Amino acid sequence: MPHGHAQSTWDADPVDLNTGADTPAVIIRPYCQADAADTLAIFLAAVTETAAADYSREQIQAWARPEARELSAWHTAMQARNSCVATVDGAPAGFSDVDSEGHIDMMFVAPRYLGRGVARQLIGHVEARARQEQLTELTADVSITARPFFERSGFTVEAEQHPVTAGVQLTNFKMKKKLVGGEVSLSGQLVCRTQDQAETVREYLQLHLALTRAEPGCLSFNVTRTSNPLVWQVEERFEHASAFEAHQERVASSEWGHATAGIERRYSVIGL
Structure with a gap:
């Protein structure tokens, strides 16, 4: 993938919901500057904790690069992608985006909120936005960790990819979903x-x-x-x-x- 683009990491098991009767609802809202620190922390935690099961320590370090992340640059990039944030009981739990061509650049869920349906609500929101813009497909560069969820969400693998980030080769998948389904x-x-x-x-x-x-x-x-x-x-x-x-x-x-x-x-x- 190009430098600066992150592989999408998603809730690895969205079907395994928290079944407590008092489970707070997942709310999706637009990203704002106040979310910069929280969303960066979600990104780093998702990469270093959730994705660590599928990538080596060297790959995780090259992907996360925490020492190279500067908050104002992160905010500028998040804002440019027209990002949205998922909250649970008011606290940021995940985030995503979709551009005018239907490409999802980032999709991450905080490890502590895995299994709470956050990813499913994010994909529903992103797809609804794409359909409102009358887009015909969604695409994403999807991590090994996230691939099963994307497949359950109707995406198919177009190609296996081996991008090099910070001199380290990673593995991800170019995936696509046709938006042809009706009501x-x-x-x-x-x-x-x-x-x-x-x-x-x-x-x-x-x-x-x-x-x-x-x-x-x-x-x-x-x-x-x-x-x-x-x-x-x-x-x-x-x-x-x-x-x-x-x-x-x-x-x-x-x-x-x-x-x-x-x-x-x-x-x-x-x-x-």
Whole structure:
């Protein structure tokens, strides 16, 4: 890869979610100057800790180069890439970007937030942004560590690459995802068996609606009571499969997901 470009490191196991009922939501927002130190620390920790399982000490040192990282230069580069930051309970947990051609230059998650769905929310946000710009594909130079996640997210390997950074040869993969998928919709019913289950739905529903409607790629999301007080009608529409899958993953570890896990769903999905 060119000097100054980092291999993308991602949440190595995004399916292994933190299942605590009080798991905070992942929020994506634009990068700002106040994020410079935190995002640089995330980058260095992701490279030196997470990626260390797949690269030698010499390769990690050449990739991270902590002694060569200057905060103002880092901020300028982050700003130029129109970066976004993922936060958990207000704290920066990861970051990414996508340019006008659909290339993802950086995608990193802090080791302490692995398994919290941060990467999935980032990819959903990045893909939604690319689709809004009517781009036809996403590309990235992906590390050995990140490759499995990218593959699960619909990317395919175009070529194995061996860039030289600081005189050391590394290995990464040129990967691509075609953005040709259409809208995904879900329709069906949430069926309670008892009044206690119905009360649980009423207790958690408003927050569930608000968080889902704020997700990247959510076109509409409605859960309404039917004439039967134990049954709710559910109608969901998402721009594409990645946004729908990111929603499913977030919900699985949310308060709503845990509180209503035992309630029957009679859903059908179109577009996957």
